[in-house]
Amino acid sequence: MKALSSPDLTLVLAASSFAALGSEQRLQVLRTLVRAGPQGLSIGELGARVGITGSTLTHHVKILAQAGLVRQAKVGRSVICAAVAYEDLKALADFLLANCCADVGCAHDEETPND
Template sequence: MNTDAALSILAALAHPTRLAALRLLIRHEPEGLSTGALVDASGLTQSTFSTHLAVLAKAGLVVSEKRGRQQIQRADLDALRGLMVYLAKDCCQGRAELCEPLLAELDCG
C-alpha cells in the first residue's frame, strides 16, 4: 500500500456513519449485508447512505455483489489488512516484542 491509498482509506473512515458501516460489515463477514440492512442500521435515508457507501467503495473498503434481487455489501478485508500493515510496518523500529501487546489484543482465538 502506498501513502495515497492509505490517506484515501483514512479519509473515508473519518466520518462516524462510514466507520460504523464498515465495522458492521466486518462483523458480518463473510456473508455481508444487504444495502437495505445497512441503510436501516444507519437510520439515514437511502440516498444519504448511498453517498457514504460510495465513499467507502471508492476507497476500496467495500465491495458490492448482486445476489438474486439484492445488492450485498461486503468489507474488503484485504484492503483493511493492507492499511493495518502499512500503519504498523515500522512499528517499534523492528523490535517485535514491543508490538506483542497490540497483536495480543487482535487475537481472535
C-alpha cells in the first residue's frame, strides 16, 4: 500500500489491502510471515507451517505480493517469502481507528471491559 494524499485513493488502497487479507488462508500466511520476521521463510517451510502447499499456497502468496504485503525472492534454489509491509500493516490498523468514536465523542481507551 502506498501512502497517497487523496482520501479516496487511500480508501481504495486500504480496501485493496483488506481484500487481499479477506481469506482465512491468506491471513494465516501473512501472520506466519510476520512472526518469522524480516528474513522470511522458504516457500516449503511456509507451506509446512500453515498447512497449505503447492499451487494453492502460490496463489495466496501471489495475491499478498500484489497487494504489497509480502515479497518473494529467489535465493539459490529456494523461494523466500517475507512480510515487507510492517508499517503498512500498522497504517491499516490506524486507518480503521482514525475516526473511532468521532461522532459520539467517547474515548475508547478509557473504557474498561465488563467482567
